[in-house]
Amino acid sequence: MNISGVDRHFFILVLFLLDRILMMRHLNTKRKPRLWVPPWVIIGAVLVLAPIFFFVTVDSINRQKGNTISLLKEKGAALIRSFEAGARTGMMGMQWGGAQVQQLLSETAQQRDIVYILVTNSTGKILADSDPQNIGKPYGEGLNLYRISHSHSLHWREVYTQNGTKTFEVFRQFVPMQGRGMGRGAGRRQGMMSGDWCQRHLNPEQAQGSDAQVIFVGLDMTSVENAAREDIRHSIFTGFIFLLIGFAGVVTLFLAQAYRSARTSFSRVKAFSDNLVENMPMGLIAIDPGERIASFNQTAESMLKISATEIIGNQLSEILPASLRNFFYQMKTRTGPITEELDASLNNHQNLPLEVIGTSLSDEDGAAMGWVILFRDLSEIRHLKKEIARSQRLASIGRLAAGVAHEIRNPLSSIKGFATYFKERYRDTPKDHQTAEIMIQEVERLDRVIGQLMEFARPMSIEEKITSLDALIRHSLKMVEGDALKKHITLEFNHDPGIETAKIDPDRIKQVLLNLYLNAIEAMGEGGSLTVSAKRSERDNGVQITVSDTGPGITEKDLPHLFDPYFTTKPSGTGLGLAIVHKIVESHKGEIQITSELGEGTVVTILIPHALED
Secondary structure: OOOOHHHHHHHHHHHHHHHHHHHHHHHHHHOOOOOOOOHHHHHHHHHHHHHHHHHHHHHHHHHHHHHHHHHHHHHHHHHHHHHHHHHHHHHHOOOOOHHHHHHHHHHHHOOOOEEEEEEEEOOOEEEEEOOHHHOOOEOOOOOOHHHHHOOOOOEEEEEEOOOOOEEEEEEEEEOOOOOOOOOHHHHHHHHHHHHHHHHHHOOHHHHOOOOOEEEEEEEEOHHHHHHHHHHHHHHHHHHHHHHHHHHHHHHHHHHHHHHHHHHHHHHHHHHHHHHHHHHOOOEEEEEOOOOEEEEEOHHHHHHHOOOHHHHOOOEHHHHOOHHHHHHHHHHHOOOOOEEEEEEEEOOOOOEEEEEEEEEEEEOOOOOEEEEEEEEEEOHHHHHHHHHHHHHHHHHHHHHHHHHHHHHHHHHHHHHHHHHHHHHHHOOOOHHHHHHHHHHHHHHHHHHHHHHHHHHHHOOOOOOOEEEEHHHHHHHHHHHOHHHHHHOOOEEEEEEOOOOOEEEEOHHHHHHHHHHHHHHHHHHHOOOOEEEEEEEEOOOOOOEEEEEEEOOOOOOOOOHHHOOOOOOOOOOOOOOOHHHHHHHHHHHOOOEEEEEEEOOOEEEEEEEEOOOOOO
16 A cells, blocks of 8 residues: 555655754754844944044044143243243342343243243334344234233134244233232332333333233144144044944844844744644654654654653664664665555554654755654554445445346245245145245245345435434333343443433434344343443534443454445344444444454444534
């Protein structure tokens, strides 16, 4: 018997799905999940983080530049205050002259980072300069020196010297005679001296227009600019580091979320595959590369009568039936799925017919992961195939029997008529009269057989109606009560109180029961018991009727043929009784089963679906 194309395709589809699921589980358990960052995440992180860190870096650079300017301004202001203090000290000693002013400027300008110091009047003419060559030259073009010379505010600008050096210039009003901490007399004396200080201590050209002065201090920016550039590089580097850290943080968050999603997905796949493997309606055996049992589902346990806890992890050669082991070894030597039907010998010495398909498993790299075997029980399928073959055979016999019965019945009528004639004619001849009587009896018996044959051959008509099952069974038992008493057989009836009525053909079901009663009474001989029970079946809202006896039982070789026409073990039987019983039950869309053991009696079970009303 070969596996059909539909079944084969179904098995191969199931194997493919299992192959994918098991490979996914294998890869997830053997390897770490591959987490891939999509390009849009990288681009998005850059677009979001880059402007932020750009503005932060620029702001940091601007703050550093502002701090540098403030530092230079403070330095310039301190130098101006220092020069004014020196000038005050000289004037208070009344030994102050142009040479002393020029010397003070020159010595002050010798300090580190000072490029020049000069004093101009409100018109911009240099009155004193650390470089004497510049005295008398104009300075401060573009500046409102008059306003500056009359204001106490400190000013600054960036200028370039003749040699191209960038210089930070700080300037404000120059008032050497305004001091603090002096007495009232000293203040008046200074006020007088401040008015004509330049007239007395500077030459005429220097003193001209010296009513208000402006002092300029030029500071070298080379070291400051170097420090500023270093700060800028450090700020850019720091900003870049923070950008990388932020980008890494975003990518890490994405990878963490992706990893959690992957773990969740893997857990779902694992739960689904475990549920699929355990609850699929076929037996499954997974075998690892070391030929050990890796998986054994519940259906396989139920079929092979082996516990999964006892078999998983063991070598298959120690556990599996010989036929399955041979199938596995055959599968190892071939590529692709293979199918076969075989009989597995179980521990209880029963043979279980199986439909088996198996294939090897491999991962995405082609490495062997093991093998998987799927199988299902063929007992029901074989039973159905036998029933179909039997039905086809009975249909052929029925059509033949109908034709034969029709042809025989007419001659039988003639024979019976002639036998009746001779019976009346030879009434005074006992021997001939008896012979004619026997002929009539045999013709009537043959007519009954033909009648049964005709009933078996024609389609069975069923007239279902609501019937009291209790009354029907009790009435049927009443009809065989006399035969049972003659053989000292006790009759018992066990009725389920939950069954009141059933939708059946009462005449046909009574015919079935009478046939079964008479067979049982005839088989038991003297003594014994006949028990009838009726209860609600566990499926299809139907009824189950059981007829059991304590007779000698039926041999195992006769059980498959009990419903075949003309099969009988009784010398005087026609072999049509049980065949008609089977046909009546089938007409009710029901089933009839006979179980028996020699010396233990026989049990006949009738299942009629949809016979009970809710």
